[in-house]
Amino acid sequence: MSRIHILSNRLPFSVKNESGEFCLEPSVGGLATGLKSVYKSYNGTWIGWSGIVSDSLDAVASSQVEELLNKEACATVPLSQEDIELYYEGFSNKTIWPLFHYFTQRTEYNEKEWGAYEQVNRKFADRALSVLEPGDTIWIHDYQLFLVPQLIKERMPTVTIGFFLHIPFPSFEIFRQLPWRMELINGILGSDLIGFHTYDYERHFLSSVRRLLGYEIILNKIFTSDRVIMVDAFPMGIDFDRFNRQSFLQAEQTPMESSDFHQELNAFMQQSPNRKLILSIDRLDYTKGIPHRLKAFRHFLQSHPEYHQKVTLIMLAVPSRDNVEQYQILKKEVDELVGNINGVFGSINYTPIWYFYRSLPFEDLVSLYRLCDVLMVTPVRDGMNLVAKEYVASRTQGDGVLVLSEMAGVAKEMSEALIVNPNNETEMSLALFQALEMTPAEQKQRMAIIQQRIKRYDVFKWADDFVEALFKVQALQNDLAAKKITTSIRRQLVERYNLAQNRALFLDFDGTLVPFHKDPQAATPDSELLEVLERLCRDNRNHITIISGRDKVFLEKHLGHLPVNMIAEHGIWHKQHHQAWNMPSIVNNTWIPDIRPILESFVDRTPGTFIETKGYSLVWHYRNAEPEQAEKRANELKDALTHFIANLNIEIMEGNKVIEVKNGGINKGVAALQILGQNRPDFLLAAGDDWTDEYMFRELPDHTISIKVGLNRTRALYKIESVKEMRSFLKELAWTLT
Numbered sequence: 001m002s003r004i005h006i007l008s009n010r011l012p013f014s015v016k017n018e019s020g021e022f023c024l025e026p027s028v029g030g031l032a033t034g035l036k037s038v039y040k041s042y043n044g045t046w047i048g049w050s051g052i053v054s055d056s057l058d059a060v061a062s063s064q065v066e067e068l069l070n071k072e073a074c075a076t077v078p079l080s081q082e083d084i085e086l087y088y089e090g091f092s093n094k095t096i097w098p099l100f101h102y103f104t105q106r107t108e109y110n111e112k113e114w115g116a117y118e119q120v121n122r123k124f125a126d127r128a129l130s131v132l133e134p135g136d137t138i139w140i141h142d143y144q145l146f147l148v149p150q151l152i153k154e155r156m157p158t159v160t161i162g163f164f165l166h167i168p169f170p171s172f173e174i175f176r177q178l179p180w181r182m183e184l185i186n187g188i189l190g191s192d193l194i195g196f197h198t199y200d201y202e203r204h205f206l207s208s209v210r211r212l213l214g215y216e217i218i219l220n221k222i223f224t225s226d227r228v229i230m231v232d233a234f235p236m237g238i239d240f241d242r243f244n245r246q247s248f249l250q251a252e253q254t255p256m257e258s259s260d261f262h263q264e265l266n267a268f269m270q271q272s273p274n275r276k277l278i279l280s281i282d283r284l285d286y287t288k289g290i291p292h293r294l295k296a297f298r299h300f301l302q303s304h305p306e307y308h309q310k311v312t313l314i315m316l317a318v319p320s321r322d323n324v325e326q327y328q329i330l331k332k333e334v335d336e337l338v339g340n341i342n343g344v345f346g347s348i349n350y351t352p353i354w355y356f357y358r359s360l361p362f363e364d365l366v367s368l369y370r371l372c373d374v375l376m377v378t379p380v381r382d383g384m385n386l387v388a389k390e391y392v393a394s395r396t397q398g399d400g401v402l403v404l405s406e407m408a409g410v411a412k413e414m415s416e417a418l419i420v421n422p423n424n425e426t427e428m429s430l431a432l433f434q435a436l437e438m439t440p441a442e443q444k445q446r447m448a449i450i451q452q453r454i455k456r457y458d459v460f461k462w463a464d465d466f467v468e469a470l471f472k473v474q475a476l477q478n479d480l481a482a483k484k485i486t487t488s489i490r491r492q493l494v495e496r497y498n499l500a501q502n503r504a505l506f507l508d509f510d511g512t513l514v515p516f517h518k519d520p521q522a523a524t525p526d527s528e529l530l531e532v533l534e535r536l537c538r539d540n541r542n543h544i545t546i547i548s549g550r551d552k553v554f555l556e557k558h559l560g561h562l563p564v565n566m567i568a569e570h571g572i573w574h575k576q577h578h579q580a581w582n583m584p585s586i587v588n589n590t591w592i593p594d595i596r597p598i599l600e601s602f603v604d605r606t607p608g609t610f611i612e613t614k615g616y617s618l619v620w621h622y623r624n625a626e627p628e629q630a631e632k633r634a635n636e637l638k639d640a641l642t643h644f645i646a647n648l649n650i651e652i653m654e655g656n657k658v659i660e661v662k663n664g665g666i667n668k669g670v671a672a673l674q675i676l677g678q679n680r681p682d683f684l685l686a687a688g689d690d691w692t693d694e695y696m697f698r699e700l701p702d703h704t705i706s707i708k709v710g711l712n713r714t715r716a717l718y719k720i721e722s723v724k725e726m727r728s729f730l731k732e733l734a735w736t737l738t
């Protein structure tokens with residue numbers, strides 16, 4: 001079984017210096033716990049930054065830290081103060097973080113920080129490569145390391161790479177604003193499996209891939225020229241049992257056994273038994289909607305005076321990224337709002353908001369989750385939000401209400417919560433009222449459903465699912481690669497070619513000999529291709545046929561000077577070399593005036609599409625159109641045409657980003673057999689890239705060396721990755737010494 005390594009910005013330990021002695025303190029967060037179980041059981045290493053800047057350690061100290069971490073199967077990536085400022089606080093948190101959370105006005109674009117991001121990603125990749133062995137698996141985490149998958153894949157292609165994004169992936173209209181969008185997207189696509197918290201983020205990502213790179217996407221698989229990449233949603237869970245157990249434990253504790261914080265809370269509740277508590281917990285971040293929540297609470301107090309003295313908001317904000325100016329500004333805004341609300345609605349014995357700007361130990365966090373009647377999680381954007389899940393896991397009493405923003409990934413899993421729009425103060429205030437008034441029976445009913453779900457899909461199940469999907473993608477790639485022409489198969493084919501005395505080669509044009517181009521008229525043979533074809537033709541044992549969907553004018557213009565056979569329009573026109581073009585089957589084009597207006601109406605309604613008129617067929621091209629709209633229109637067009645063609649002897653054929661209407665019964669398979677005639681070659685090769693070529697693979701005799709260019713399913717005997725590879729193979733044949 002292959003080893004699985006983890007790569008993340010931070011290692012799952014904090015390094016402490018206690019009176020000159022370094023020691024490690026393990027992170028107890030859910031993610032660290034879930035992933036520890038993965039890398040430990042698969043014998044891997046966790047690679048990341050230790051949390052101490054390298055300039056603050058001398059050589060002896062840094063090797064001590066390194067040694068301590070090695071004992072825990074961790075490998076460190078040293079980062080300097082400058083790295084942290086430019087790569088982490090800079091590009092990661094001033095560019096990607098705000099942009100991916102839709103805060104375009106806060107997004108800064110800084111060349112120097114981008115340079116540092118690239119350079120630090122390279123450091124992470126280098127460190128990973130020093131640990132990785134061919135065939136290993138690595139799971140990379142989050143937006144700080146977008147470029148690493150590609151950097152690893154380029155240098156060690158046999159490593160299986162998983163990538164999980166913990167924050168939202170924004171819609172294309174947002175993502176496109178990034179000057180380095182191509183670098184970022186190509187970086188992620190070095191992965192074999194890409195995971196997001198929700199289907200929406202997955203959808204946005206696929207849409208960016210489609211628009212920026214034009215790769216073929218079938219369901220959740222991306223087909224690049226040489227690989228297939230799987231994309232899926234894995235909603236991250238928490239260590240449910242840990243919160244649940246702690247909560248049960250606290251229910252049984254005597255006051256003396258519990259923490260000071262817990263005792264203080266209990267004392268307060270005894271003095272004010274009718275007080276309802278609302279909880280709010282986040283890192284102090286502008287994505288979390290803290291000011292919005294405070295304003296909604298103010299709105300609630302204004303509209304419900306009957307609740308004065310009867311409700312308290314406990315607001316916990318964990319200091320976060322406080323070196324970044326925007327976070328300092330937010331802190332000031334929150335301080336002022338809290339002061340204002342407490343000033344207006346408070347009295348000597350009533351403080352509406354208890355505000356804590358600090359982190360709390362786990363036990364105290366659970367005390368709060370247990371004690372508070374309502375949890376308000378109302379971020380303006382949040383990848384998932386684990387606080388909501390932790391609250392649910394801690395409600396061993398079975399009651400409690402969640403007021404949840406629809407902008408948090410977690411809302412997708414908790415439709416039983418009260419779902420609100422965080423920008424709608426009135427709605428949030430109403431939801432708060434509804435939460436406070438909800439009967440215990442209804443609370444329990446809603447909570448039970450959520451609890452079941454969160455318990456089942458915990459962080460361990462999440463990690464297991466991701467790992468299982470990694471194995472699945474490995475198997476899929478092996479399956480797709482099963483027909484790949486290996487070096488030894490290639491050698492055998494060249495040998496067979498050398499021994500043969502009568503060779504026939506059927507070669508498709510677009511996608512096989514030349515790559516696709518936005519403008520089909522610009523996809524012409526270049527000098528390299530012409531040289532290969534000329535050279536192949538020079539050997540009089542070779543009979544080359546270019547078999548294409550192109551019209552005869554195009555083929556004649558670009559290849560007419562070569563002694564090759566040509567088949568145009570998928571088989572309507574034939575030309576044996578040195579002879580004139582002829583039409584071996586009876587076809588007509590009287591249907592064209594009836595069908596053309598249908599295609600024209602689709603061109604009018606779908607910008608970027610156009611009609612190509614060949615002698616006996618019509619083609620609607622949609623490669624340059626907005627991809628999602630074009631796919632939809634392509635289906636509509638097929639539908640519309642089906643009604644019309646029933647009584648005409650014509651058929652619809654779908655190629656690569658084209659829909660072609662042509663005479664029935666004519667295809668590349670029939671055409672290839674006609675060209676072959678009585679000839680019985682002892683080396684017969686057919687190569688093509690799309691399903692119009694599958695006719696050829698089906699009709700030609702069994703001993704044909706059929707080659708599919710690309711990775712999709714095929715009836716061909718072999719697959720070759722790309723046009724480039726195909727050319728290299730043909731070159732080898734052309735230059736072989738016989």
Ligand code: ADQ
Binds near residue numbers: 166316383
């Ligand atoms: P975060 O933005 O950090 O995570 P979240 O998922 O809510 O957001 O996790 C916060 C964690 O910090 C929780 O485990 C919580 O218990 C803890 N915490 C918060 N306040 C605390 C306090 N005062 N004291 C102690 N602990 C406190 C990013 C993304 C999220 C995504 C996670 C995981 O922004 O959208 O859910 O990663 O993928």
